Amino acid sequence: xxxxxxxxxxxxxxxxxxxxxxxxxxxxxxxxxxxxxxxxxxxxxxxxxxxxxxxxxxxxxxxxxxxxxxxxxxxxxxxxxxxxxxxxxxxxxxxxxxxxxxxxxxxxxxxxxxxxxxxxxxxxxxxxxxxxxxxxxxxxxxxxxxxxxxxxxxxxxxxxxxxxxxxxxxxxxxxxxxxxxxxxxxxxxxxxxxxxxxxxxxxxxxxxxxxxxxxxxxxxxxxxxxxxxxxxxxxxxxxxxxxxxxxxxxxxxxxxxxxxxxxxxxxxxxxxxxxxxxxxxxxxxxxxxxxxxxxxxxxxxxxxxxxxxxxxxxxxxxxxxxxxxxxxxxxxxxxxxxxxxxxxxxxxxxxxxxxxxxxxxxxxxxxxxxxxxxxxxxxxxxxxxxxxxxxxxxxxxxxxxxxxxxxxxxxxxxxxxxxxxxxxxxxxxxxxxxxxxxxxxxxxxxxxxxxxxxxxxxxxxxxxxxxxxxxxxxxxxxxxxxxxxxxxxxxxxxxxxxxxxxxxxxxxxxx
Ligand code: ME8
Numbered sequence: 001x002x003x004x005x006x007x008x009x010x011x012x013x014x015x016x017x018x019x020x021x022x023x024x025x026x027x028x029x030x031x032x033x034x035x036x037x038x039x040x041x042x043x044x045x046x047x048x049x050x051x052x053x054x055x056x057x058x059x060x061x062x063x064x065x066x067x068x069x070x071x072x073x074x075x076x077x078x079x080x081x082x083x084x085x086x087x088x089x090x091x092x093x094x095x096x097x098x099x100x101x102x103x104x105x106x107x108x109x110x111x112x113x114x115x116x117x118x119x120x121x122x123x124x125x126x127x128x129x130x131x132x133x134x135x136x137x138x139x140x141x142x143x144x145x146x147x148x149x150x151x152x153x154x155x156x157x158x159x160x161x162x163x164x165x166x167x168x169x170x171x172x173x174x175x176x177x178x179x180x181x182x183x184x185x186x187x188x189x190x191x192x193x194x195x196x197x198x199x200x201x202x203x204x205x206x207x208x209x210x211x212x213x214x215x216x217x218x219x220x221x222x223x224x225x226x227x228x229x230x231x232x233x234x235x236x237x238x239x240x241x242x243x244x245x246x247x248x249x250x251x252x253x254x255x256x257x258x259x260x261x262x263x264x265x266x267x268x269x270x271x272x273x274x275x276x277x278x279x280x281x282x283x284x285x286x287x288x289x290x291x292x293x294x295x296x297x298x299x300x301x302x303x304x305x306x307x308x309x310x311x312x313x314x315x316x317x318x319x320x321x322x323x324x325x326x327x328x329x330x331x332x333x334x335x336x337x338x339x340x341x342x343x344x345x346x347x348x349x350x351x352x353x354x355x356x357x358x359x360x361x362x363x364x365x366x367x368x369x370x371x372x373x374x375x376x377x378x379x380x381x382x383x384x385x386x387x388x389x390x391x392x393x394x395x396x397x398x399x400x401x402x403x404x405x406x407x408x409x410x411x412x413x414x415x416x417x418x419x420x421x422x423x424x425x426x427x428x429x430x431x432x433x434x435x436x437x438x439x440x441x442x443x444x445x446x447x448x449x450x451x452x453x454x455x456x457x458x459x460x461x462x463x464x465x466x467x468x469x470x471x472x473x474x475x476x477x478x479x480x481x482x483x484x485x486x487x488x489x490x491x492x493x494x495x496x497x498x499x500x501x502x503x504x505x506x507x508x509x510x511x
Contacts, residue, residue, distance in 0.1 A: 003042040007254035008034045011262050012049040012094065012236050015075030016060040019082045021295050021340065022263065024312035025332065028325050029292060029409070030261035031088045035463035036404050038089070040485045045254045047240045048083060049094035050076040054229030055129045058215035068215045072097055085313060087321050087466060094240045096217075096232060104239035105217050105232050111281035112166065113220075123163040123207040126156040131265070132229045134207060152265060164209040164225060171276040172203045178275060184288060186271050187407055188335035191264065191291045195271045206273065234274045237286070257286035259407075267291045290407045293337040295328075310340060322465035323349045323507070329464050330413045346510045353465070357420045357457060358507040361472055363427065364450045365503040371436055378448040378496040379441050386449055389426045393419050393453065397488055400460065416460045423453040448498065451476060455493040459485060468506045475503040 010030040013023055027048060034046035052072040061071035076095055083090055094101065112118045126135045126147065131154050141150045149156050179185060179196055186192035209225035210216070216226030235243075241255055242248035262270050267289070275285035315324050327348045332338030368376055396415045403412040427450055435443035455476055462469040462483075473483055477500065482493045 003040070004037075004258070005043045005045075005253050006034070006037045006258040007045045007047070007237075007241070007256075008037070008259045009046075009237055009257060009261065010048040010090075011260075011266060012051040012096065012233060013079050014056060015050045015052060015072055015079055016056055019079060019312060021310050021312050021328075023079075023082065024086055024324070025295050025328050026261060026263055026292065027083070027086055027088055028328055029334065030259070031086070031090070032325075032329060032409060032463045033259060033261070033404065033407070035089055035466065039459065039462055039483075040401070043253065045092070045241075045250065046088075046090045047092050047094060047237070048088065048090045049092075049236060049240070050079050050096065051229070051233040051236070052076065052095060052097045053216040053226070053232050054132050055210070055213050055215070056132055056229075058213055059129065061215075069097060082313075085316055085321065087325070089466075092240050094236050096236055098239075100242065101232075101236060101239040102217055104243045105227060105235045106220050107244035108231075108235050108238070108277065108281055108283075109220055109227060111283075112277065115280050115282070117167045117170075117280040118164050118208065119167070121163060121165050122161070123165075124160045125158075125207075127159045128152065128154040128156045130154045133268075136204070159212070161211045162225070163207040163211065164219060164222075165205040166208045166231075166273075166277070166280075168203045168206045168273070168276055171279060172199055174279060175199050175203075175272065175276055178279070178285065182287070184406070185275075185285075186267075187288060187290050190335065191267055191271075195267065198268070199272060203272070230269050230273060231277065234269065234277065238283070256284040259288045259290060260286055261290050261292065264291045264293055288407075290334075292334050293332075295332060296337050296339045310342065310345075315345070319345065319349065319510070320507075322468045323353065326353060326413075326465050329409055330417075334407060334409055349507060350509050352417050353468075353507040354509040356417060356424065357461065358468075358505070360420050360424050360427070360450075360457075361454055361503060361506060364447065364454060365475065365500060367432065368447055368451075368500055369502065371433075372444070372447070374500050376447045376451060376498050376500070377444050378498075379445045381441065381445060383442075383445075385426060385430055386445065389422060389449065389453070392422055393456065396422075397456070397460070401485075401488065412460075413464065416457060419453065419460075420457050423450060423457070426450070426453075448494075448496075451498060451500070452492075452494055456487060459483065459487065459493070471506065472503065475501045477501065 008030055010027045034044050038044045058068050061068040064071055080093055126140055128149050131152050135149045135156055139150050140156060141148045147156050176199055186195055208228040208231050209219050211225050214226060216229060217232050219225035219227055237257055241251040243251055260270055270289045278285045327345045331344060331348055368374060396419050400412055430446045432443045432446045454472060455478060458469040458472040476494055478493055487493050
């Protein structure tokens with residue numbers, strides 16, 4: 001069967017401060033999808049990077065008395081380090097200050113000029129530098145004389161300047177047709193409805209250049225304008241594939257993008273502006289935008305100003321990267337906002353990783369080491385209890401690909417951890433330790449089934465906890481060809497006669 005190619009992206013991060021849990025969450029989520037499809041024998045290109053232009057970055061650099069590019073060179077490294085710390089499997093890291101990106105943005109701009117979608121006028125209205133977004137007067141709140149966006153809560157300032165505009169209004173109908181034709185372009189459905197309502201309520205033309213500052217990509221043939229940072233930033237998804245060279249192997253293989261993973265705050269840019277720019281430029285829009293919710297801390301959005309930040313780097317140092325990845329993927333509901341706290345992190349690590357999956361692996365491996373000299377042989381006599389566990393596992397794995405294809409990662413994890421729970425229960429019920437002296441054959445069979453279950457669970461958890469699951473797969477001597485999801489198509493993973501290696505404790509219980 002021919003497998004699809006997957007181009008999966010995280011948002012490219014503003015390097016205007018230290019990485020926070022929101023960054024970690026967005027990136028890990030995208031990484032899990034990328035790893036899953038690689039494990040399902042698909043070709044995957046996974047992209048992340050930094051979004052380095054615009055007033056927000058220019059001001060952040062001024063604050064540090066640095067030239068914007070020096071500031072970006074420094075901060076971009078911090079985000080590159082983050083990708084390593086989070087164990088992201090990205091194939092590329094793009095910076096919007098790279099030449100390849102300038103070339104792509106210039107080309108896209110010229111296409112929009114050529115198609116008649118850009119005109120020169122004057123912008124008069126509200127702008128939020130921290131969101132790098134324009135807001136209508138209907139979206140502005142007044143708090144003690146200061147103005148804020150009612151959408152994001154960020155401060156806004158009044159702007160009046162010459163500007164090029166993109167004829168977004170003329171794309172309203174075509175966008176609505178596009179959403180209708182591509183039902184799963186925006187997931188979850190609640191976000192899709194939000195976008196459709198917004199577009200139906202009417203779209204205004206969009207200011208796509210600024211003249212009051214200089215830190216950005218100059219408009220071709222009019223260098224008093226810099227291109228609006230969102231038109232610039234969104235193009236990263238094309239520049240990483242060597243656009244405008246549409247004959248390039250990467251572009252041919254991976255465009256249109258399969259999945260942009262983004263937070264709900266930047267949905268408008270990805271689900272409205274981006275497909276409109278692309279349709280206008282005669283480029284096929286991406287297949288999916290998945291918009292996750294906010295990470296909250298005690299019902300509030302985590303933010304520096306509120307002082308309620310759990311620092312991802314500190315969590316990784318204290319508890320481990322697999323632990324953080326698992327916690328964020330399991331406990332934060334991906335469609336809606338989710339609360340995180342140290343207490344729930346500890347609870348989750350203990351209950352799912354230490355007591356459930358970790359315990360299952362440890363007890364089986366040490367029993368086999370102590371009683372079978374590390375060797376287990378499969379036998380043909382299958383009991384009712386064996387059959388029941390195998391059947392339950394089949395049921396729980398049946399829809400896993402579908403869950404992933406719809407970004408229902410919470411359901412996916414629940415099913416997998418349930419398999420681990422059922423396998424622990426099976427061992428408790430079957431009591432192989434009681435068979436050591438009376439029925440070696442049956443004991444072997446139980447252990448073999450347990451190892452097979454551990455192999456399945458490890459492969460399924462691999463996208464989420466790559467380090468621990470790889471240790472287990474290695475200790476099971478699983479061949480390279482079997483370390484993938486083909487067991488979902490009934491291929492076997494472990495050999496009939498299996499010799500295991502030593503397995504050290506995977507997850508320590510946190511007290
Ligand atoms: O938006 N919870 O960059 P960014 C969950 N440069 N997600 C959060 C979050 C939170 N508390 N805080 C931030 C940008 N995020 C642009 C992207 S893409 C062409 C340009 C998420 O560094 C946020 O939703 O401000 C976004 O998806 C990502 O972190 C990067 O945010």
